[in-house]
Amino acid sequence: MATPLTDRPGFLVFQLGRHAAARFAARLAALDLQPRHFWLLSLIAGAEGETQQQLADAMGIHRNAMVSLVDDLEHRGLVERRRHPADRRAHAVHLAAAGRDALARANRAADENDAELLAGLDAADRRRLIALLQRLAHEAQLAPAMPTGPDHAAEGAPTPPEPRGRTT
């Protein structure tokens, strides 16, 4: 007998991730933002002045896709592209004052979203679930997504193992 779909952790995280992202997108629409914008704003707030390449690595996307993402936020006046102090090819991406406000509002929307997602769990189970998910993310070597200290130079952001969808 095959494992039922609903007993598969991979399927469950996929389905829950899609659901959470859709709900979050609906909430963020009032702020004219998308979940990826919130992710990027959070990254920049946690490490100001990083290059677009570094930010793209942290989000697991290509640097080409990062261009339009930074464009979006810059046109809204939420971030700034400055000259990189050490590399004239690169931009140093910084948070603008309006970006801090927008991030604060988006964080409140994320709080609501997480509260809704965890509605059926008590405090102890919430802690257990988050700890287990963090262990999975760590084991999968997913980008830390928010470097907390000054010691995050070169070892992060492993190259994803070519998750191509099609062979044709």
Next chain:
Amino acid sequence: MATPLTDRPGFLVFQLGRHAAARFAARLAALDLQPRHFWLLSLIAGAEGETQQQLADAMGIHRNAMVSLVDDLEHRGLVERRRHPADRRAHAVHLAAAGRDALARANRAADENDAELLAGLDAADRRRLIALLQRLAHEAQLAPAMPTGPDHAAEGAPTPPEPRGRTT
């Protein structure tokens, strides 16, 4: 202080879901299948003869998108569209013999994928995590995705609360 991204359950399930889906897609590519095909095959195997509309509801997609999905599997000889016994507008979607074989192989790929995802957890923690995720999915009223009994007529598949991404 705002909650770090990596402490947010919504972000964690999103990131892990994306990762698991990408890894699974890479494994399934050898079978010329995508994760959504596996999902659909599993649904049909669990409830033969359902209409495309019912299958679309279970997967949380529009019936328009279901057409090409069933087309894909039918062209590969994995499923069959038969006349619905009670409604001549509808198709009854059934699994072909080759579909059972393909599903068995895809289930083995899913087993590998889940094992990789859970690599860092012992058996007890795996059970705890799956149980917690199932409670979240149940609370979010996500489609059961695999009706186990004959008593799943009309009450399932709640309409998703318009998760539109854009206002413009």
Next chain:
DNA sequence: TATTGTTATACTCTATAACTATA
């Protein structure tokens, strides 16, 4: 010679509307 940011292109996916045949 390699890397950063950028643009262009094609491809996939999604969302919506319309049409038909049935109910």
Next chain:
DNA sequence: TATAGTTATAGAGTATAACAATA
């Protein structure tokens, strides 16, 4: 009048290649 399936269309997202500037 409403629903199941289908088709067509436009939009968004993704992946790849190429280029200029700089390392």
